[in-house]
Amino acid sequence: MILVLVGPPGAGKGTQAKLLCARFGIPQISTGDMLREAKRSGTLEKRYLDIMDSGGLLPDEAVIGLIARRTVEPDCSNGFLLDGFPRTVPQADALDDLLASQGGTRIDAVIQLDVARPLLEERLIHRRTDKRSGQIYHLVYNPPPPGAELEHRADDRPEAVAKRLDAYEAMTAALLPFYEQKKLLHRVDGVGKPEDVTHRVLSAIGRPGSGGE
Ligand code: AP5
Secondary structure, eight states, X not given: OEEEEEOSTTSSHHHXXXXXXXXXXXXXXXXXXXXXXHHHTTOSOXXXXXXXXXXXXXXXXXXXXXXXXXXXXXXXXXXXXXXXXXXXXXXXXXXXXXXXXTTSOOOOEEEEEEOOXXXXXXXXXXXXXXXXXXXXXXXXXXXXXXXXXXXXXXGGSHHHHHHHHHHHHHTGGGHHHHHHXXXXXXXXXXXXXXXXXXXXXXXXXXXXXXXXX
């Protein structure tokens, strides 16, 4: 199964990705996580680091290469969930070409999480991530346990959050008609408890009560 999660920053893509991947037994492939890992290990080019921290989008070729290398790893043989990729139509075209070259596999569903902008800002500014486990918390809705080693993302500062939301509206929104035309797009309300959002996603893709592949 190949799933794609799209939606603005803070829509809950990372949160839903973890829940859906556990259900279907497929890996989560997050370009944002891969880039942050490269940042931590000091292998991310400085020009990309600056773009990321200020809330801009990296050039398409930088992320397409990451996906091309990651999707041929053995744990992707039964499918995967893409979180944060593609974000532009050229990235979506590149993904289609990549899947065609990898034996003709196809995307099963593209899930768009809908959340209104004021709530997105509120979610991002209060987000914290556990450095060790990658678990995502919210200081108010889902507070971290004592002892968690918390990270506050550089791009979750208010000015970077505004830039990311604007970038989503300007660029990624063009992606939705692309997948709508292909009859792959499922719009899901992303407001409510994370488990309730997961149920909505499963119903939308025709897998209610799904326990795995
Ligand atoms: P990326 O890491 O993909 O960030 P993003 O798309 O901005 O999305 P976020 O991770 O901020 O939010 P999310 O939707 O995953 O929400 P989350 O589940 O954490 O990308 C970062 C950067 O990398 C980009 O800005 C760009 O520079 C670069 N990049 C990455 N991919 C790229 C690409 N393809 N092309 C070019 N550049 C690329 O939830 C957010 C908060 O809300 C958390 O606190 C969470 O606890 C809370 N929350 C989640 N769900 C709920 C709920 N149902 N109820 C209450 N709270 C909730």
